[in-house]
Amino acid sequence: MERLFSGNLAKVSGLAIGFLLLIAFVFASMAYGITTLSWSDVFHSFTQYDETSNAHIIVQTSRVPRAFTAAAIGASLAVAGALIQGLTRNPLADPNILGINYGASFMIVFAVTQLSISSLPVLTGVSFGGAAAAAIAVYLLGSLGRDGLTPLKIILAGAALSALFSSFTQGMLVLDEQGLNEVMFWLTGSVAGRSMEMLSAVLPMMVAGWIAAMWISRQMNVLTMGEDTAQGLGQRTLLIKLAAGLIIVALAGSSVAVAGPVGFIGLVVPTIARVFSGNDYRWIIPYSALLGAILVLAADIAARLVIRPEELPVGVMTAIIGIPAFIAIARKGIDKK
Known part of the structure; x- marks a missing residue:
């Protein structure tokens, strides 16, 4: 005790x-x-x-909305990544790698370039739809074959769908130069120029996702023991998986709607969080939220200073941080085998 x-x-x-x-x-x-x-x-x-x-x-018109937006999307993507890694029992899974962010991005670009939609509430709904479609497609593709859903198959399915959505997105932009000008900076992942109104449109969904993630954290601990063990302990695994999937879609979709596909946060942060929290999701979730917010804020500050007076999109900085971390995590997994 x-x-x-x-x-x-x-x-x-x-x-x-x-x-x-x-x-x-x-x-x-x-x-x-x-x-x-x-x-x-x-x-x-x-x-x-x-x-x-x-x-x-x-400060009040530019920096405050930008700082709060960076913190909110960092927390949301990190929590979504932690839940995905728990569901798949794969430390290489995150909303970007599994194609969820790319599905949301594709639907937003389609809505902007083909349907001329500019309303953020509508684009938010479109983003959720794209994220959900990508998540379902990855799950179905990863479940094909005799072995069912495995960590390797879900990563391969995510990579394939990411490439597919990315190709479709680039194809639409090539055919619509005006649309290219409107969304290109956004597609790299950026919090520049975001207003409090834009954040307010998605913040209720983010907050609901954070609370729901904490609510199922105890069940996630049981689920990560394995399907058979969780069912033997009386858990309704399908219900928990569905709840976690909805939370992931809500958090990833709302983040993409306001800032575009900021990559690698959901991959790197949960791994760092486990250093401090262990494998207990009651602690992984809050640690991931805090560390995700801090990391995106730090990346955004660096993006403004590295080529000053110009600035990089925050998605570029998180990729610079995330790619070496991805390689390190992948090598660690290979070494364990």
């Missing part, structure tokens, strides 16, 4: 430290960019707002 208490106390302390780091990175995101502001300017823009101050206007 004493060991359990001390272990939980350490995890709670880690979450507290992570929350403080998150606040620090939010403030840093508001301070640094093409125009560097002091931390006191950022703080005073909340406590003593002066509408004649350029610094205060920059």
Whole structure:
């Protein structure tokens, strides 16, 4: 009992430290960019707002929405990645690799270029539909054959569908140059120019996804023991899988709708979270949410500074971070075999 208490106390302390780091990175995101502001300017823009101050206007109209959007999509993609890895029992699974983000992106590009839809609420629904269609297709393709659904087959199915959706997306953009100009920067994954109205349109779905992920975290612990073991313990595995799938679609779809396909967060963050939380999903979920938010904020800050005064899309920076991590995780899995 004493060991359990001390272990939980350490995890709670880690979450507290992570929350403080998150606040620090939010403030840093508001301070640094093409125009560097002091931390006191950022703080005073909340406590003593002066509408004649350029610094205060920059913070409240541009930096605040950008920082909150980066934190929200980072948390959402990381939690979605943790759930996918639990469902597939595969540390290489994430919304990008399984084609879920690409399915959502394809549907949004189709809606923008072919249907001339620009309403964010409508595009959000379209994004959810694309994410759900990709998830179902990956599951069906990965289940083909005698062995049923296996970690390797689901990765191969995801890779194939990612390539298919990406090809269709590029094909539509080649045929529609105006559409190319409208969505190309968005397709690389970006939080630049996002407003609080855009975030507010998807935030309720994100918050609902975070809460639901915590609600099924105990059941995820049982499910990761294996299908037969979970059923032997009385779990309705199909219901838990369906609930987790809906949460993944909601979190990934809402993230893509507001920021485009920001890759590798769902792959890298849950692996880092397990270093602090162990294999208990009651801790993996909150650690993933905090670390995902911090990582996207850090990547966005770096994207603004690395080629200053220009800036890179945050999706480029997360790919630079994620590709070496992907190789390391893959090699670790091979070495274990």
